[in-house]
Amino acid sequence: MRKSRHTLKSPEQELRIFRARALLAAVLVVGLTGLLMGRLAYLQVVKHEVFITRSEKNRVRVEPLPPTRGLIYDRNGVLLAENRPTYNLTLVRERVEDLDATLDRLVEILALSPEEAEAFRVRSRQRQRPFQPALLMSDLDERQIARLAVNRHLLPGVEVEAQLLRYYPDAEMMAHALGYVGRINAEELERLDPGRYAGTHFIGKTGVERFYESELHGEAGLRKVETNARGRVLRELGRTDPVPGKxxxxxxxxxxxxxxxxLLDGRRGAIVAIEPASGEILALVSAPGFDSNQFVTGIDVASYRGLQEDLDLPLYNRAIRGHYPPGSTIKPFLALAGLKEGVITPDTTIYDPGYYQLPNDSRRYRNWLRWGHGRVDMERSIAVSNNTYYYTLAHDLGIDRIHANMTDFGFGTRVAHDVFGESDALMPSRDWKRGRFNQPWYPGETLSVGIGQGYWQITPLQLATATAVLANRGDWVKPRLAKGLGDDPVPTALPETPEDITLANEGWWDRVFSGMEKVISGHEGTARRTGVGLEYRMGGKSGTAQVFSLGQDEKYNAEELAERLRDHALFMAFAPIEAPQIAVAVIVENAGGGSTHAAHLARAMTDAWLLDEEEPDVESLREELEEDDGRVAGN
Structure with a gap:
């Protein structure tokens, strides 16, 4: 009989196994509990300050409060730039989980066109300081605001903010003088004070908005708010109010x-008027203008391209950046230079046969009146705008003395205190030509400068400033656009004001003024039609700037030329002569002789300022200009 094998249980062995397993489980539990307690101690004790700060930031948020931009008024307290309430769409990228999805949802909600959607996405990715709202859209309408409100729960990190937006009531005529504000770009973000500009989306781009940006902007404030888990504001815990701009x-x-x-009536040109005694700029107009309000919220591509491609260049500020030959408007200044340098006296005369010739040169430099003016003295040379007199004077003075004396009047320099973007144009000299062309200066070029042609280029602001200095009998008062900032007036004595111009004989001013008065009131004056019915004494000088040069024996005929090839019309004037209250410079591109078109505009400006006409008859003046256009009464 086979003996069977049986495996018997060993209680001792099973007890040992159980105890080992229980001990291992106990060690594991104790270890894990210790690890958990250690981690809890680390988080709650060691990192207490860090995590309580993070928790507080999740619950409490500090938001910047942008300041209210200062308003801009004219000298009589009329509002020129205001702030109107509007709603902006902003986005804080750090609070958005999926930026692309959020942007797609916004494009759908707002029903944006493909072009608008692309601009929208570009703005969302522009450089921005952490946790600062990026401006996506400005000036939302009521329908857009309603759609965003309904879908607010789907758009974490997106907010509709009520803010004040810059608005220009008279945008087109004030665009070049005031300038405009626009969105802060990445380059500007780098240089701006992050504390002062926190929450600010706009900055002055051009004009006085740019020059006085620091004063107009103000100081940003902040507020501390409590938020829920979605980042929505529950209540305000405290605030520091912003300081509004001046x-x-x-x-x-x-x-x-x-x-x-x-008066410019849409024609290309500029008019600048200055009060000589104070240097206050009364008018600064460049035409055509443009709607500067488009640039505040961001002009669309098609509109901007249209402005850029417009042949009339509406974005170009002709008043401060336009370069024009001064033509005969500079003859009173050259006469004073001749007197100051002892080259002529008020009674110096020449005989004009209709042309001037340099010694040993067969070329004839012609007077505008081809048969000449005969015997001409200084006063008559200004009244009839005789070229031959100034060819002679320029040759005797030489380019070096001409340059020095004209620079004293501000030609070739930036003349104003606070006109942003002003050009210094060009007052030519030997050194300039050598540096520019590596060529010597030729005597014939001096003659061209003597009648305001050749290389000489001015801006309308320079011409108005020189006229104001002339009206002040050489006393320099730097032109300015600001009369007061807040409660503080801008002082008349400004830094870097040029030195006054002095003459050996004060009576010479009167003799030059007499010639300028005869331009308008004399029987031979080139602008005598402008002086009809004049109620005060006015001195002026016409000028005609050539767009292209004629050959020696060619005759100018405006009717045979394309409109943009015709001469520019210039006129400068001040009045009244005995106590000047206004100095004016007018430039109308391709309008022909300055003694007709431009002179009438200058007269209308002085009439309006001195006679306080409430409603100048602009329509009648336009009819008169139409009759005079094409008439050549003089240079």
């Missing part, structure tokens, strides 16, 4: 500015 009062007169803009 209001800016300009020297401009809105009605005179409007008149100047209407």
């Amino acid at each position: 209001d800016l009062t300009l020297t401009l007169d809105k009605e005179l500015q409007r008149l100047a803009f209407e």
Whole structure:
């Protein structure tokens, strides 16, 4: 019989196994508990300050409060730039989980066009300081606001903010003088004070908005708010109010500015008017203008391209950046230079056969009146705008003395205190030509400069400033656009004001003024039609700037030329002569002789300022200009 095998249980062995397993489990539990307690101690004790700060930031948020931008007024307290309430769409990228999905949802909600959607995405990715809201859209309408409110729960990190937006009531006629504000770009973000500009989306880009940006902007504030888990504001815990920007009062007169803009009547040109005694700029107009409000919220591509491609260049500020040959408007200044340098006296005369010739040169430099003016003295040379007299004077002075004396009047320099973007144009000299062309200066070029042609280029602001210095009998008062900042007036004595111009004989000013008065009131004056019915004494000088040069024996005929090839019309004037209150410079591109078109505009400006005409008859003046266009009364 086979013996069977049986495996018997060993209680001792099973007890040992159980105890080992229980001990291992106990060690594991104790170890894990210790690890958990250690981690809890680390988080709650060691990292207490860190995590309580993070928790507080999740619950409490500090938001910047942008300041209210200062308002801009004209000299009479008329509002030129205001702030109107609007709603902006902003996004804080750090609070958005999926930026692309959020943007797609916003594009769908707002029903944006493909072009708008692309601009929208570009703005969302522009450089921005951490946790600072990026401006996606400005000036939302009621329908867009309603759609965003309904879908608010789907858009964490997206907010509709009520803010004040810059608005220009008279945008087109004030665009070049005031400038405009626009969105802060990445380059500007780098240089701006992050604390001062926290929450600010706009900055001055051009004009006085740019020059006085620091004063107009103000100081940002902040507020501490409690938020829920979605980042929505529950209540305000505290705030530091922003400091609003200072209001800016300009020297401009809105009605005179409007008149100047209407007088140009859409033609390409500029008018600048200055009060000589104070240097206050009364009007600064460049035409055509443009709607500067488009640039505040961001002009669309098609509109901007249209402005850029417009042949009339509406974005170009002709008043401060336009370069024009001064033509005969500079003859009174050259006469004074001749007197100052002892080259002529007030009674010096020449005989004009209709041309001038350099010694040993067969070329004839012609007077505008081809048969000449005969015997001409200084006063008559100004009244009839005789070229031959100034060819002679320029040759005797030489380019070096001409350059020095004309620079004293501000030609070739930036003349104003606070006109942003002003050009210094060009007052040519030997050194300039050598540096520019590596060529010597030729005597014939001096003759061209003597009648305001050749290389010489001016801006309308320079011409108005020189006229104001002339009216002041050489006393320099730097032109300015700001009359007051907040409660503080802008001082008349400004830094870097040029030295006054002095003459050996004060009576020489009177003799030059007499010649300028005869331009308008004399029987031979080139602008005598402008002086009809004049109620005050006015001195002026016409000028005609050539767009292209004629051959020696060629004759200018405006009717045979394309409109843009015709001469520019210039006129400068001041009045009244005995106590000047206004100096004016007018440039109308391709309008022909300055003694007709431009002179009438200057007269209308001085009439409006001195006679306080409430409603100047612009329509009648336009009819008169149409009759005079094409008439050549002089240079």
